[in-house]
Amino acid sequence: MRRRGRGRGDARTRILDAAEELFAADGYEATATARVARRAGVPKGLVFHYFPQKIDLLVALVEERTHIEEPGSPVPEGSPGDPAGALARLARRLPLRASPAMRRILFREADTHRSVRDRLHALNRAVLHRARTALEIALPGARGDAARLEAAAATFTAVLLYQENLAHLTGHHVDPDAVADLIARSLGG
Amino acid sequence: MRRRGRGRGDARTRILDAAEELFAADGYEATATARVARRAGVPKGLVFHYFPQKIDLLVALVEERTHIEEPGSPVPEGSPGDPAGALARLARRLPLRASPAMRRILFREADTHRSVRDRLHALNRAVLHRARTALEIALPGARGDAARLEAAAATFTAVLLYQENLAHLTGHHVDPDAVADLIARSLGG
Amino acid sequence: MRRRGRGRGDARTRILDAAEELFAADGYEATATARVARRAGVPKGLVFHYFPQKIDLLVALVEERTHIEEPGSPVPEGSPGDPAGALARLARRLPLRASPAMRRILFREADTHRSVRDRLHALNRAVLHRARTALEIALPGARGDAARLEAAAATFTAVLLYQENLAHLTGHHVDPDAVADLIARSLGG
Amino acid sequence: MRRRGRGRGDARTRILDAAEELFAADGYEATATARVARRAGVPKGLVFHYFPQKIDLLVALVEERTHIEEPGSPVPEGSPGDPAGALARLARRLPLRASPAMRRILFREADTHRSVRDRLHALNRAVLHRARTALEIALPGARGDAARLEAAAATFTAVLLYQENLAHLTGHHVDPDAVADLIARSLGG
DNA sequence: AATGAATGAGCGTTCATTCAT
C-alpha cells in the first residue's frame, strides 16, 4: 500500500484519526463522513471502503482505541493502612487507555449508541472493581460496613472517570486526589 | 387565537413538550423538527412560527424549563453538628427545578451548545454554593480546613446533579444519601 | 379609519409604499409579503385583506403609480426648425409620471409579468408617439424619409425611458440632451 | 465518470444548458433547482454536486458562457470616411459571444446580483471602446468634437447591446443599422 | 484497493395564503 502524502500512517489509520478528532469536537451526528475524508486526506469513497456504514467508524474507534487493562497482573495496588495512597495510585494508573478525545466521544455518544454505552459500562465496571479491591486491601479489617465501602468506591470511580467531563460541563474541576483523601478519612483510614 | 388544540395545552406548549421528550431520548441533532411537529400534533410550519430556528427550541427549553431557586429564602439549611443531615436535606430540596428529561438534555447538549453549557454552569454554581453553605453551618468548627470542605462540597454537588446521568452512563447508581454520609464522616461530623 | 402610528397615510397606502420600496430594491420574487407588512407597520393579515394575492400588489402599483399624461392637450411641442429643442423639451416633460423606484420595478418585472409588460409597452408607445410628433412638427418639410425619422424617434425614446436603467446596468450614463442634439443634426436640423 | 448520460453532453453541461433556458425564461429567483435538474435529466443531488449553491449556477453561466473577444487583433474596423459602415461592421462582429438567452439573463439578473452586474459592465466597456475606436478611425477629421463622438458611441453601444431587451420591453425593435446610419449622418459622415 | 460521480431521502426553513375571532 502506497503511503499517502499528508498523513503519518496508512489510510485507514488516518481516517480513524480524523473521525476521532471530529467526533470529539462536534459530535457524531454533526460530523459528515465527507468531512472525515477531507480531514484524513483521502477520497470520500475510501472511507466507505473501510467502514461500510458511518456507525462503523464509531464502533471501530471504541473497539480499537479504548483499552481496559487487565487487572489480573500482580499489581500490589495498595499497602494496608493507606487507603488514600491506594486510591491515588489507582488514579495514576487508570486502567483505561483512551485519549481525552476518545473519552469525550465515549461519554457523549453513550447516551444514544448502545455499543458505546456497553463499552462505557465495561470500563466503569473495571475501574470500580479496582477501586473496591484497593480499598479492601488497604483496609483489611473491613472497618465500617460493606455498603459504605461500596459507596466510597463508586464515588471515587465516578470522580476519576468523569473528571474531564465534569470539569467541562460544570466549569469546576474536582481533584481526584482530594476526593481520595476525603474518602480515606471517612473510612477511618 | 384558537384556545386549545387537540391536545392538552396550547400549541406552543405541546411543541415544547414534544421537543423535550425527543431531545432527551435521541439528542438534539438526531431529532428532526418534523418529528417534533408530528409528536406535538401540529403542522410542521407551526413549529417555525413559534421557533424560527430549530436551535430556538433548545434555547426555549433551557430558559423556560430549568429554574434555579433563589437560595436567599430563609431556609435553615442545616442544624449545627449534623452535616450528613444538612446535605441530605439539600438533596431533597434540589434548587434545580427540571424534569429528568430536561437534565439529560442539559448534560448532553451542553457539550456542543454554548447557551446550554452556560445554563449548566450557573446551575452547578448555585448547587455548589448551597452545599458549601450547608456544610459551613453544620460544621462551625471546621474553619481550619477550607480545602477539604471545598472538595466535599464539590464531590457532593457532582454526585447530586449528575446522579441520573452517571447511572445511565455507568450502569451503576450512586446514592446521594450514602455519599452525604461518607462526606460527613470524613469531615468529622 | 384610525390613523396608524408610524406611517403618513392610511394602511393601504403604506402597504403600497412599502411594496414599492422593496420590490424596487430586491425584486418582486425576492420580497416576502411579511416583509412588506413589517415595513408598512401593519399586521400580515391586513396585506391580504387589501391585496388578496401577492401579485395584486404589483398590479396595483403599476396601475396606480404610473400615469401616462394625455398628449391631447394643446401643447406646442416644438417650434419648426428646432428638432433638438423639441426633443429636449419632451425630455423635460416626460409624459410618464413614475418614481425612479417604480421605473426599476417596471423594467425588472416586465420580463416575467405580462400585466407589467403591457403597461410598459403602452408607456413606450405614448412616448414614441410624442417624439415622432415633435420631430414632424419641428421638421415640417419631412426632410429625409419617414424611416429615418422613425429610427430617430425610437432611439430617442429608448434613451429617454431607459436612461436610469442603462446607467445602472452599464455603469455609463447616456445624456438625453446629447442624444437629442445628435439626432437633430442627423435629420439636418 | 460515466461519459455521456441520456442527453447530448455530460451531466454538468446539461445542467448548465437547462439553467440557461430556465433562468432566461422565468428569471433566476423563480426557477427552482429541482426544475433545472428535471429539465437536465439528472437527479436533484447532482446539481448540488457540481454547483454547491444555487447562485453558483448563475456565476458559472456568466463566467463560462459570455466571452468578450479581445479587440487587440488586427481588425481594420473602419475605413476612413465610412462611419456607418464601420458601426455596421461592428454590429456584425459583436465582441460579445453570448446566446440571446444569456443576454436576457445578464440584463435581468444584473439588477440584483453583483457578479452579474460586474460582468455586464465589463462587456459594455469593451463594446463602447470598440465603437469609439471605429468612429475615430472612420472620421479622422472629427477630432474637434470629442463630446459628440462619445455620445454617438454610447448611443450606438446601448442600442447594439440591448436591442433584444429593448424589443422585448418596448414591443418595438430598433434596428442597429438604422441607428448607425443616423449617427454617421450626424457626425457629418 | 481506490475513486469520485451519481443518487435520493430527508432536513431546516420559507412563505403565500386561509380563517376564526
Added chain:
DNA sequence: AATGAATGAACGCTCATTCAT
C-alpha cells in the same frame, strides 16, 4: 375592518450510501 395563529407545499441544501471504473 383587523389580526395573527395556523397550514402545507415547495425550496435550497445535506449527506450517507452506491457503483462503474
